[in-house]
Amino acid sequence: MAKITTETENKKKTPASKSKKAKAAQTPEMREEQVRVAAYYLWEKRGKTDGSHSDDWFEAEHSLTD
Numbered sequence: 001m002a003k004i005t006t007e008t009e010n011k012k013k014t015p016a017s018k019s020k021k022a023k024a025a026q027t028p029e030m031r032e033e034q035v036r037v038a039a040y041y042l043w044e045k046r047g048k049t050d051g052s053h054s055d056d057w058f059e060a061e062h063s064l065t066d
Helices: 007-013 016-024 028-045 053-065
Strands: none
Touching: 028 053
16 A cells, blocks of 8 residues: 655755855855846935945945845
């Protein structure tokens, strides 16, 4: 007689590390987009002043690294 496995038993057999690795993978394009969005919000927070784009970019990179 064949054993019938339940959905809960099937989930237990799936290694958790595999799904975590898939979520952790990030392309350089995705990273750049995150930095770009963070820098934009920093620029807005500073009052949208001209001439601070490099500072905003480096601060955004740093904030995402921590």
